[in-house]
Amino acid sequence: MNRAARRAAAARMQGRRTGYLHRILAARTSGAMPIHGVHHVAVEHVRGCAIFSGQGCSCTPNLTVAGPNGVIVIDEHGIGRKMAKQ
Numbered sequence: 001m002n003r004a005a006r007r008a009a010a011a012r013m014q015g016r017r018t019g020y021l022h023r024i025l026a027a028r029t030s031g032a033m034p035i036h037g038v039h040h041v042a043v044e045h046v047r048g049c050a051i052f053s054g055q056g057c058s059c060t061p062n063l064t065v066a067g068p069n070g071v072i073v074i075d076e077h078g079i080g081r082k083m084a085k086q
């Protein structure tokens with residue numbers, strides 16, 4: 001088992017699901033992320049994530065969505081939280 005597979009297994013053991021598309025979809029269906037408008041989604045994978053070796057994501061990356069209504073941080077459950085302006 002390589003490092004990426006070990007990280008994915010550790011995430012599953014902790015009850016976390018790896019990847020990020022399901023979290024973006026959850027944020028959209030919950031209304032945390034507006035449906036209309038252009039949004040920029042930043043996905044920050046951890047060092048050692050399998051996506052850097054051409055495989056599927058094996059981490060739980062940080063997700064930030066920037067759009068016309070501000071910036072939203074999506075947690076590991078797909079729940080969006082609006083960031084306060086600085």
Ligand SMILES: [Zn+2]
Pocket residue numbers: 019045046049050051057058059060061
């Ligand atoms: Zn990843």
